[in-house]
Amino acid sequence: MKVLSVIGARPQFVKASVVSRELRKHHEEILVHTGQHYDEELSDVFFEELGIPKPDHNLGVGSASHAKQTGEMMIQLEELVTEYDPDVVLSYGDTNSTLAASIVASKMDAEMAHVEAGLRSFNRDMPEEVNRILTDHVSDYLFVPSQQAIEHLEAEGITESVYNVGDVMYDALLWVQESSADEPAVLKRLGLDPNNYILATVHRPRNTDDAERLAAIIDCLCDDPREVVFPAHPRTVSCLADHGLLERADEELTLIDPVGYGDFIGLQANSELIVTDSGGIQKEAFFLNIPCVTLREETEWPETVEEGGNVLVGADPEKIRDALASPPISTSDATPYGDGTAGEKIVEVLSS
Numbered sequence: 001m002k003v004l005s006v007i008g009a010r011p012q013f014v015k016a017s018v019v020s021r022e023l024r025k026h027h028e029e030i031l032v033h034t035g036q037h038y039d040e041e042l043s044d045v046f047f048e049e050l051g052i053p054k055p056d057h058n059l060g061v062g063s064a065s066h067a068k069q070t071g072e073m074m075i076q077l078e079e080l081v082t083e084y085d086p087d088v089v090l091s092y093g094d095t096n097s098t099l100a101a102s103i104v105a106s107k108m109d110a111e112m113a114h115v116e117a118g119l120r121s122f123n124r125d126m127p128e129e130v131n132r133i134l135t136d137h138v139s140d141y142l143f144v145p146s147q148q149a150i151e152h153l154e155a156e157g158i159t160e161s162v163y164n165v166g167d168v169m170y171d172a173l174l175w176v177q178e179s180s181a182d183e184p185a186v187l188k189r190l191g192l193d194p195n196n197y198i199l200a201t202v203h204r205p206r207n208t209d210d211a212e213r214l215a216a217i218i219d220c221l222c223d224d225p226r227e228v229v230f231p232a233h234p235r236t237v238s239c240l241a242d243h244g245l246l247e248r249a250d251e252e253l254t255l256i257d258p259v260g261y262g263d264f265i266g267l268q269a270n271s272e273l274i275v276t277d278s279g280g281i282q283k284e285a286f287f288l289n290i291p292c293v294t295l296r297e298e299t300e301w302p303e304t305v306e307e308g309g310n311v312l313v314g315a316d317p318e319k320i321r322d323a324l325a326s327p328p329i330s331t332s333d334a335t336p337y338g339d340g341t342a343g344e345k346i347v348e349v350l351s352s
């Protein structure tokens with residue numbers, strides 16, 4: 001079997017590492033990086049650390065408006081699908097790279113496989129929600145991480161070729177934990193004591209582009225007496241500067257560049273509390289059983305909230321402060337996202 005995998009943004013490198021490792025045992029993989037993320041700390045670092053093979057092609061699309069970015073990816077992907085004639089085009093999650101891959105594959109002689117199918121936030125103002133829905137509706141293989149994802153697809157009339165394989169990010173986490181030290185070096189490097197700091201990330205346009213929301217979030221984090229470690233996405237740094245918040249954030253928070261995957265898992269595992277608007281980090285917090293305060297009004301990972309370890313606070317200062325003062329604690333041992341063998345299962349289905 002010949003598989004053309006399309007990835008482009010930070011969380012997709014983590015997810016692809018899991019499937020690529022399994023796939024290459026018996027099949028041919030052509031790896032295409034769209035270039036959506038291009039900074040060393042958002043891209044190269046993951047390839048080195050997770051042992052992802054060097055991409056066969058980097059489309060170099062870079063940052064642009066949604067249409068320009070997606071369109072440029074589609075033009076180049078169409079040429080590559082023509083050149084390689086793969087059996088399957090494989091992509092992950094809900095980014096513009098996922099959407100470009102799925103539209104191109106669906107109109108060509110290749111089957112589309114979507115990993116992380118069936119997730120819904122039910123908020124169509126999020127570009128990712130549009131990407132998810134469109135991708136699911138043109139996919140030939142829908143690999144879902146949970147039972148609720150199956151139900152979302154059923155509600156939209158998609159019942160064929162849906163496989164509950166669990167969450168690939170759980171596989172990735174177990175893989176990195178096997179090789180990491182109990183107290184990771186990143187803690188020493190940043191002078192942190194385990195269980196004695198808050199870890200925060202913000203990168204959703206709804207939070208970064210809206211000055212009022214970003215100011216409310218930064219205020220609450222700065223006012224907390226605990227140390228707040230904040231590895232900042234470049235989008236966030238530029239919005240902090242645009243909204244006149246960068247100086248305060250830099251002075252009162254431990255504002256750092258994004259870190260590699262192993263370091264970030266180490267920072268999460270040893271934190272007292274995580275504050276984030278990331279999809280992947282909500283889940284990692286859940287797997288690591290660290291309380292998570294989510295700076296969004298809804299989540300596509302509702303099980304993390306239902307099991308008690310995650311609370312949705314949006315950018316409402318009162319709710320954020322309350323959650324920081326009494327973080328959500330989960331006593332559940334439920335495993336809604338599978339058993340950490342999603343990569344094997346995906347390859348098994350594709351091979352059969």
Ligand code: UD1
Pocket residue numbers: 009010011036037038039042063064094095096097127128203205234235238
């Ligand atoms: C994208 C995904 C989002 C995902 C996130 C993971 C879409 C629509 N959004 O959001 O779902 O959660 O990746 O991190 O696909 N930039 C850099 N260097 C880079 C990449 C980006 O400086 O290497 C800056 C640019 O100013 C760019 C901005 O970040 O305009 C946003 O990048 P983009 O890839 O469009 O979206 P993300 O916010 O990263």
Ligand code: UDP
Pocket residue numbers: 010011014201203231257258259260261262264265277278279280281284
């Ligand atoms: N991550 C990382 N370094 C960081 C921040 C995040 O390695 O500085 C990892 C994190 O562990 C998770 C993934 O990046 O696996 C989440 O990506 P992101 O929050 O950018 O996107 P989302 O999951 O919201 O789409």
